[in-house]
Amino acid sequence: MRKFRFFFIVYALVPAFLLSTPLLAKEDTYRGLSDFAKALNLIEKNYVEEVSSEQLTQSAIKGMFDSLDPYSVYLSSEGLRNLEIGTMGEFEGIGVEITVRDGFLTVISPIDGGPAQEAGVRSGDVIVSIDGESTEKTNIVDALERIRGREGTEVNIVVRRGGTKEEDHEFTITRRMVKLRSVESRLVEKDIGYIKLSQFHRDSADEFLSSYRGLEEENGAKLGGLVLDLRNNPGGLLEQALALCDMFIDKGLILNVKGRSERTSKEYFAREGMEIPTDHVAVIVNQGSASASEVLAGALKDSGRAKIVGTRTFGKGSVQSVIELSGETGVKITTARLLTPSGILIDDKGIEPDIFVEGGEKDAPSDPQLARALETIKRM
Numbered sequence: 001m002r003k004f005r006f007f008f009i010v011y012a013l014v015p016a017f018l019l020s021t022p023l024l025a026k027e028d029t030y031r032g033l034s035d036f037a038k039a040l041n042l043i044e045k046n047y048v049e050e051v052s053s054e055q056l057t058q059s060a061i062k063g064m065f066d067s068l069d070p071y072s073v074y075l076s077s078e079g080l081r082n083l084e085i086g087t088m089g090e091f092e093g094i095g096v097e098i099t100v101r102d103g104f105l106t107v108i109s110p111i112d113g114g115p116a117q118e119a120g121v122r123s124g125d126v127i128v129s130i131d132g133e134s135t136e137k138t139n140i141v142d143a144l145e146r147i148r149g150r151e152g153t154e155v156n157i158v159v160r161r162g163g164t165k166e167e168d169h170e171f172t173i174t175r176r177m178v179k180l181r182s183v184e185s186r187l188v189e190k191d192i193g194y195i196k197l198s199q200f201h202r203d204s205a206d207e208f209l210s211s212y213r214g215l216e217e218e219n220g221a222k223l224g225g226l227v228l229d230l231r232n233n234p235g236g237l238l239e240q241a242l243a244l245c246d247m248f249i250d251k252g253l254i255l256n257v258k259g260r261s262e263r264t265s266k267e268y269f270a271r272e273g274m275e276i277p278t279d280h281v282a283v284i285v286n287q288g289s290a291s292a293s294e295v296l297a298g299a300l301k302d303s304g305r306a307k308i309v310g311t312r313t314f315g316k317g318s319v320q321s322v323i324e325l326s327g328e329t330g331v332k333i334t335t336a337r338l339l340t341p342s343g344i345l346i347d348d349k350g351i352e353p354d355i356f357v358e359g360g361e362k363d364a365p366s367d368p369q370l371a372r373a374l375e376t377i378k379r380m
Helices: 027-046 053-066 077-085 115-119 140-147 204-219 238-248 292-302 368-379
Strands: 073-075 090-093 096-101 104-110 126-130 154-160 168-174 176-179 183-189 192-197 225-229 253-259 266-269 280-285 307-310 318-324 330-339
Touching: 027 053, 053 073, 053 330, 073 077, 073 140, 077 140, 077 318, 077 330, 096 140, 104 115, 115 168, 126 140, 140 154, 183 204, 183 368, 192 204, 192 368, 204 238, 225 368, 238 253, 238 292, 253 292, 280 292, 280 368, 292 307, 307 368
Parallel strands: 192 225, 225 280, 280 307
Antiparallel strands: 073 330, 090 176, 096 104, 104 126, 126 154, 154 168, 183 192, 253 266, 253 330, 318 330
16 A cells, blocks of 8 residues: 555644743633632641642643643543553454443444443433443543453453343453454455445555555456445544545545644645545445445545445544643544535534445344345446
């Protein structure tokens, strides 16, 4: 793979970002910093028990980020490690991607083959308690720290399905090493390949291209059709999704990133040449398809490169930058929102399929979405 060597999630010290002159020049900012210093001094001198200034400062930063969107959070040293582990292909836990939606801790998708999926956890489930403790006012980072743990230990979660307490389901799940199987592939019929992409981690684009070429070799000729399965793909590294877009699309806009300034806004265009020349492509999505998978599905749909089959995607279309602070802590802050080439805002809206097909039940002998995708390819 030769194209798109860039990362959108940034691990860096950026004092210019945090301490820019225009920001500090604002009178209300000066006043706020003065009030904070007074409050800090008051607590240190007068509170009945001794409290470290480091603890107070961290709590203040956490409080600021708690007032923003669910994806902007303060990261402890453990939170930073968990974030890094999430892009490396394996971790200890139950295998579930979560977010906060409308104030509720919500499952984006269980990871394919992970303990949570095997137990019966579904996309859209609302986690109401973890080990008997309510998740009310719990942010994503804190929830992940409670859910993850050593292999062989158990965690109890209660999820609400359908919006009422009567629809609560309790699961006691044994944690284990969860390996992210990024790419799976096979020939489903003569001349038609199937590739399932479960995550976008560091090597996903290269693995995808290798799988595609392996299918062509197995087929003995160029593939006439390709099914790309993005169901329950919660996203990952945006640069990997952009690299995949560029493999399929020969020219034109593939993603519009809109931030508050030119520095955080950018348009990405495909470069000439396609590494995936298959003419007939169908993409399967569902409620568990989020973030980077929505970027890929949206670009393929808007460019006319593929038909989208399934149900509306999750609607997580924003960019977070990770910035290290002192003491091995950091923050994750939303810096931009993502729009498809046609200008559709992904966040909270998702990608609408061209062909709506409900998914079958877990472990059902048939897969209606895959069947419709194959039918769609044959009609192209």
